[in-house]
Amino acid sequence: MIEARSLSKRFQDKKRGEIRAVDNVSFTCQPGEIYSLLGANGAGKTTTLRMLATILEPTDGTAVICGHDVIEEPEKVRANVGFLSTATALYPRLTAQELVEYFGRLNGLDELTLKKRVDDIFNRLDMNGFRDRRCDKLSTGMKQKTSIARTLVHDPPVMIFDEPTTGLDVMTARTIITFISDCRDRGKAIIFSTHIMSEVERLCDHLGIIHDGKLLAHGTVPELRAKYGEHNLEEIIVKVVGPLLNNAEA
Amino acid sequence: MNFRNIGIVYGKELTEWLRDKRTLISTVLVPLLAFPILMVGMTSLMTVMIGRAEKETAKIMIIGGEDSTQVLEKLRRVKDLEIVPYADDWMKRISEKEIRAAVDVPKGFDSALGQGKELTVKIYFYQGEIKSSFGANHLEKFFDDYRDSVISSRLAARNLPTDIIKPFAVKQENVAPPEKVSGAALGGLLGYMVILLSMTGAIYPAIDLTAGEKERGTMETILSSPLSRVDLVLGKFFLVLSASLSTAILSIISMGTSFYLVGHSGAMAKKDAAAFQLHIGLPAVLSVFLMALPLAVLFAAALLTIALFAKSYKEAQSYLTPMTFIVVIPAVASLLPGFDLNPKLALVPILSTSLVCKEIVAGTFHWNYILLILLSSSVYAAAALFIAVKMFQRESVLFRS
Numbered sequence: 001m002i003e004a005r006s007l008s009k010r011f012q013d014k015k016r017g018e019i020r021a022v023d024n025v026s027f028t029c030q031p032g033e034i035y036s037l038l039g040a041n042g043a044g045k046t047t048t049l050r051m052l053a054t055i056l057e058p059t060d061g062t063a064v065i066c067g068h069d070v071i072e073e074p075e076k077v078r079a080n081v082g083f084l085s086t087a088t089a090l091y092p093r094l095t096a097q098e099l100v101e102y103f104g105r106l107n108g109l110d111e112l113t114l115k116k117r118v119d120d121i122f123n124r125l126d127m128n129g130f131r132d133r134r135c136d137k138l139s140t141g142m143k144q145k146t147s148i149a150r151t152l153v154h155d156p157p158v159m160i161f162d163e164p165t166t167g168l169d170v171m172t173a174r175t176i177i178t179f180i181s182d183c184r185d186r187g188k189a190i191i192f193s194t195h196i197m198s199e200v201e202r203l204c205d206h207l208g209i210i211h212d213g214k215l216l217a218h219g220t221v222p223e224l225r226a227k228y229g230e231h232n233l234e235e236i237i238v239k240v241v242g243p244l245l246n247n248a249e250a
Numbered sequence: 251m252n253f254r255n256i257g258i259v260y261g262k263e264l265t266e267w268l269r270d271k272r273t274l275i276s277t278v279l280v281p282l283l284a285f286p287i288l289m290v291g292m293t294s295l296m297t298v299m300i301g302r303a304e305k306e307t308a309k310i311m312i313i314g315g316e317d318s319t320q321v322l323e324k325l326r327r328v329k330d331l332e333i334v335p336y337a338d339d340w341m342k343r344i345s346e347k348e349i350r351a352a353v354d355v356p357k358g359f360d361s362a363l364g365q366g367k368e369l370t371v372k373i374y375f376y377q378g379e380i381k382s383s384f385g386a387n388h389l390e391k392f393f394d395d396y397r398d399s400v401i402s403s404r405l406a407a408r409n410l411p412t413d414i415i416k417p418f419a420v421k422q423e424n425v426a427p428p429e430k431v432s433g434a435a436l437g438g439l440l441g442y443m444v445i446l447l448s449m450t451g452a453i454y455p456a457i458d459l460t461a462g463e464k465e466r467g468t469m470e471t472i473l474s475s476p477l478s479r480v481d482l483v484l485g486k487f488f489l490v491l492s493a494s495l496s497t498a499i500l501s502i503i504s505m506g507t508s509f510y511l512v513g514h515s516g517a518m519a520k521k522d523a524a525a526f527q528l529h530i531g532l533p534a535v536l537s538v539f540l541m542a543l544p545l546a547v548l549f550a551a552a553l554l555t556i557a558l559f560a561k562s563y564k565e566a567q568s569y570l571t572p573m574t575f576i577v578v579i580p581a582v583a584s585l586l587p588g589f590d591l592n593p594k595l596a597l598v599p600i601l602s603t604s605l606v607c608k609e610i611v612a613g614t615f616h617w618n619y620i621l622l623i624l625l626s627s628s629v630y631a632a633a634a635l636f637i638a639v640k641m642f643q644r645e646s647v648l649f650r651s
Contacts, residue, residue, distance in 0.1 A: 050470075053474050055470060055473050055474055056645055056649070057645065075476045075477075075478055076476075078474060078475060078476040079476040081474070083474040085470065087467055087470045088467070088468075088470050088471040088474060089466055089467030089468050089470075089471060090468065090471070091262075091266060091466075091468055091471075092466060093265070093266040093269040093270060094262070094265065094266060098262075098265070102258070102262050103475055105258045106255060106258055106259075106475045106476065106477050107475065107476055108476075150471070
């Protein structure tokens with residue numbers, strides 16, 4: 001399971017001084033659940049997800065993933081997490097299969113298990129047609145499937161997806177969404193961020209609305225609908241974030 | 251530290267490295283082919299050009315000498331010289347390479363010789379222009395021979411032996427064995443080349459594995475794996491080190507082959523070819539590589555660290571290109587006369603290694619200095635590697651924007 005405890009991240013910028021990219025964010029995501037982080041660009045979603053994946057270290061607060069603290073045991077956390085973001089590209093000079101195998105080995109899989117796991121994932125994601133093709137020769141959809149295979153090869157109990165369907169065609173996006181849903185059915189705790197509301201409605205058990213580094217609202221979709229008196233998720237976001245934007249402009 | 255993971259990272263980096271055409275060109279093809287092509291090609295071309303220039307008849311002009319028909323007649327009979335009629339613009343003609351040289355025969359040359367007066371014959375030529383020098387040499391040789399014949403006839407006229415003007419001869423004799431001769435000439439160069447090539451061989455992979463990864467967006471991918479940062483740095487470091495050493499080894503093999511080909515090709519005169527026949531034994535070459543190893547480690551770690559700081563490939567190139575000068579200056583300094591090993595210089599990285607390599611190739615092993623230099627450069631290398639590991643743990647460096 002994922003538990004963020006008052007996660008905060010500050011950056012120093014020469015021109016703008018101290019920037020609070022994430023400010024005191026707390027939430028939990030249980031196994032078999034999908035938690036979605038929603039917010040505008042620059043709201044702090046990616047930084048939050050990067051801290052959960054231990055790519056960045058929190059300035060304050062912490063997070064515990066599968067019983068391991070992200071600050072104390074980052075390597076154990078990463079062994080339990082599959083992380084995919086718009087910034088996790090593929091090695092252009094490796095083939096799709098070599099890339100997935102590389103990450104499998106780094107996760108400590110023995111060659112027999114690795115072969116079974118790779119064959120299974122490549123079949124499930126329909127990737128056999130390009131398994132020996134170099135990553136720089138793959139289409140966007142093929143690349144995204146390879147990235148997903150990379151995050152799954154060690155069968156982690158926690159998956160973190162940062163805008164996994166951005167830039168994908170309808171059919172590939174659909175495959176990815178079905179796949180995320182499938183991961184939930186297998187009992188994984190999943191956290192993902194997106195700008196596509198239909199994906200949230202289809203997948204999410206819980207969601208959090210983040211703005212300016214702060215988690216302004218969170219709960220299940222029905223809970224938020226009841227609280228803000230709106231059915232449409234976009235309208236709920238506008239109601240949560242809108243007053244702050246108006247104050248800032250005033 | 252997990253050796254299995256370091257090996258996995260190294261294996262993957264090696265696979266990618268070998269699949270990169272730019273790598274193969276810069277690390278394998280250029281070092282292997284550049285030296286033979288340059289050396290064999292250039293020396294063959296030079297031999298042909300010089301041979302042709304020497305064989306060509308040299309056009310020269312005589313200034314004055316109208317009253318000295320005797321010397322002019324002898325000059326006209328010289329086989330390799332073609333005398334063109336006098337013209338006032340002779341200097342311009344030499345500059346424009348129409349004639350190779352001109353000789354000023356002083357007024358009353360023939361009669362002055364008969365009276366035993368001292369005269370100066372001036373030869374005009376264009377310095378730096380090889381054909382003009384050949385023309386001037388021909389003229390000088392003619393006048394030297396002519397002077398000798400005049401001296402001989404004067405001595406004969408007085409019934410004196412010719413050795414009266416040469417009471418003794420002077421001759422230099424070499425006592426140094428062949429390896430010392432070539433060691434002095436080329437020994438410094440071998441150490442210098444190994445040092446410089448281990449540096450240049452490391453530049454491209456160091457950039458590709460750090461700033462290149464940032465630019466391609468794969469840095470975050472690898473950082474999301476359970477691999478520790480220490481293992482990641484070491485895997486990358488060993489690849490950069492391998493690239494650095496393989497460039498140096500291939501280049502030295504290639505250089506050795508080139509020297510061998512030039513020295514044994516028969517294209518050069520025996521005297522000149524001897525300079526290319528190396529007498530450096532395998533133990534000396536291996537010792538040079540052993541001495542250069544800590545430096546290669548230092549270069550690999552330092553270049554990785556600097557390139558990691560860059561945001562893009564281009565930025566990394568602009569940081570690392572000036573590094574070549576930092577290496578070239580002490581390495582060149584070691585070739586200058588007056589720089590000899592002493593305890594202080596033994597602590598200066600690059601310079602000390604270059605100096606000791608020069609000595610090793612010349613067959614001198616100062617064990618105290620060798621140990622001191624190995625120790626000091628290993629300490630620098632370890633420090634550079636430590637800094638590289640620390641840099642890979644800094645978010646501000648990894649995600650610099």
